[in-house]
Amino acid sequence: MPEFAATVGTFDGLHLGHQDLLRQLRDAAVKRGLKTCVITFEKHPLATLMPDRCPQLLGYADFDGIDRIDRLQFTRDLADLTVRQFIRLLRDHYNVRLLLMGYNNKIGSDGNISHEQYISIGANEGVEIIFAKPYSIADGICPASSSIRKALDNGDIATANTMLGRRYSIDGTVVRGKQNGRKLGFPTLNLAIDRYRQLPSSGVYAGYIKAGSGTYNAVINIGNNPTIADGNPVTIEAHAIDCTIPEKYGDRISLEFAERLRDERKYPDLHTLIAAIRADIEKARGIL
16 A cells, blocks of 8 residues: 555535645645545534534535545544544554644544644654644635635625635435426426535525536525415525526436525515516626
């Protein structure tokens, strides 16, 4: 087995900070003649440690340019490993010779120690440990998965997209809805997604439908359609602008969010709702 330079983390959303960490990993590996390895987890560690505090997930894990990806089951036994034991696991099972840690990252059950202590333990176990340089974007913002989730909770798609370095997207299965959009003259695709995925807050968004090999301009609605019937469960619906998408129930599609148009509102009647939807489509055309 080749020798590896590795980094460890959940990489939820693979935002710009994560992408910079991977760049630093590749650079460090090249300098030392090592292959690159990302060690991540099948589920968020909090799903095991504190399920009631486990966050909704941002998804996306495209580790381009990395030689090897290992996804561990995060178990109680794994969580109980000390720093030294975890480093030995990386060395003996994954042939890691360099461990790149995030500047504020911790590993091991006794991992609340200084950088110097990590480096010393690693040296004693034959693993070089280095720490990534902090990464920030405009206005000193440091991308973080928790900050992206907060932005999405607030409907702040612009901030979320800035930290991600791309449009936030969700994917799921096309399911049968109540056909309300079709009755109003605006047929929609209804999407069922994994219950652990993070949604933007309820509202209307300009974005894109990705279905098959095509990308289509769209207006996306997240909410419970209060004008038609209060108390509905939250649905995710997307109306393709100026086209019809030949998708069928059970197909997998993705939705990308470009800009928030407005809050979801309860209108006095269907005529007012239809006028609002037409205005949403016109505004989305100008954005997309």
